[in-house]
Amino acid sequence: MRTLPIYVEPVPAETISGYIGRLAESHCLEVGEIRRALIREAGRSTWSDSDPRVAVALARLCGLPDDALEVSFEEHGMWTRCGHPRWVPQKCWRCRTLAEPHAACAECAGGFTTTTRARTGPLCLMHSRWTLRGLAVKLPAGTYMSQAERNLRGPLWERGIAIHTGEFNLAAAAILAWAQGNDGGTFLEERAQRFGLAGPASFEEVMLCGYPEVVRIVEVAMSPRILRGVLQVSRSALPQIDGFANVIANTLGATVNDSLHDWAGAVIGHAHRAVLYAAGLRRTKSAKNALCPQDRALIVASGTKRACLLRHVSPRILDGLRRGHTEGTSRLSVTRRFPLEPDELALQ
Numbered sequence: 001m002r003t004l005p006i007y008v009e010p011v012p013a014e015t016i017s018g019y020i021g022r023l024a025e026s027h028c029l030e031v032g033e034i035r036r037a038l039i040r041e042a043g044r045s046t047w048s049d050s051d052p053r054v055a056v057a058l059a060r061l062c063g064l065p066d067d068a069l070e071v072s073f074e075e076h077g078m079w080t081r082c083g084h085p086r087w088v089p090q091k092c093w094r095c096r097t098l099a100e101p102h103a104a105c106a107e108c109a110g111g112f113t114t115t116t117r118a119r120t121g122p123l124c125l126m127h128s129r130w131t132l133r134g135l136a137v138k139l140p141a142g143t144y145m146s147q148a149e150r151n152l153r154g155p156l157w158e159r160g161i162a163i164h165t166g167e168f169n170l171a172a173a174a175i176l177a178w179a180q181g182n183d184g185g186t187f188l189e190e191r192a193q194r195f196g197l198a199g200p201a202s203f204e205e206v207m208l209c210g211y212p213e214v215v216r217i218v219e220v221a222m223s224p225r226i227l228r229g230v231l232q233v234s235r236s237a238l239p240q241i242d243g244f245a246n247v248i249a250n251t252l253g254a255t256v257n258d259s260l261h262d263w264a265g266a267v268i269g270h271a272h273r274a275v276l277y278a279a280g281l282r283r284t285k286s287a288k289n290a291l292c293p294q295d296r297a298l299i300v301a302s303g304t305k306r307a308c309l310l311r312h313v314s315p316r317i318l319d320g321l322r323r324g325h326t327e328g329t330s331r332l333s334v335t336r337r338f339p340l341e342p343d344e345l346a347l348q
């Protein structure tokens with residue numbers, strides 16, 4: 001196979017489809033033409049961007065080493081709770097889970113748009129460029145947001161938290177609820193004005209205007225230590241709701257207002273229902289009496305009930321609950337691959 005004339009440097013952990021899109025643009029080719037050449041070269045009959053033979057064919061087409069488009073699990077792998085063999089966050093070499101593809105920094109991508117599965121958040125530390133979904137902003141070098149980005153890539157990543165796993169969506173909703181209860185005039189609106197946004201409303205806008213605060217809420221308010229205290233379904237929910245709202249407000253250096261309190265009530269109520277559901281999960285759909293192992297039950301419930309907080313608590317919170325039967329779980333191979341969706345109460 002002849003190699004393409006223009007060299008396009010791959011972005012770290014770039015997706016195959018993202019890289020082909022950039023190749024097509026820089027060579028004035030159609031994506032379909034490149035795909036057809038790769039299908040032939042890889043000896044397939046249809047297109048697949050997950051076939052390693054396609055990645056090798058693509059690397060050869062660009063004159064790159066064969067493994068140039070393989071994403072390094074060592075460098076970019078996710079920590080997951082998959083039960084291989086334990087349910088604590090771990091980098092599992094059997095699942096080899098990577099982050100969902102997210103928009104890459106356009107400066108890293110030579111001015112084009114592409115997607116990457118790298119161990120990163122929305123901020124490129126090299127170019128100080130913010131990129132989240134369709135929102136891209138150039139920030140001053142050494143921006144105040146850099147530390148938040150490092151915390152995302154470091155301790156939060158190792159708790160199994162990435163931009164697609166839901167916790168940031170929930171924290172962004174908390175900040176928005178608090179800001180709305182303050183009738184504007186908070187740091188959120190002030191920064192939105194600086195970025196030329198009318199008022200932060202979407203997930204990507206709240207993230208841009210409150211990135212350090214969102215990361216802080218995930219770090220502190222969604223830590224196992226705090227969640228253990230607010231997901232106790234055998235005790236009255238009211239003090240737990242007050243507690244959760246207080247921790248969030250303290251993290252923001254603010255006080256609780258009605259709007260934040262209502263939000264915390266809805267989130268804790270939803271999480272408590274999910275914990276009760278987890279407590280009654282049966283091992284399989286047919287085994288009516290055999291309960292699911294507790295740690296697995298929490299992970300399954302966090303997926304089916306869309307309650308990401310359940311992924312961060314010890315299964316001991318299920319001890320001593322009266323367990324009415326709820327449902328049976330699917331096979332491990334199915335629940336392990338359950339797609340993560342943000343909670344319904346989160347900013348989507």
Ligand SMILES: [Zn+2]
Nearest residue numbers: 082084092095
């Ligand atoms: Zn695994």
Ligand SMILES: [Zn+2]
Nearest residue numbers: 105108124127
């Ligand atoms: Zn960059």
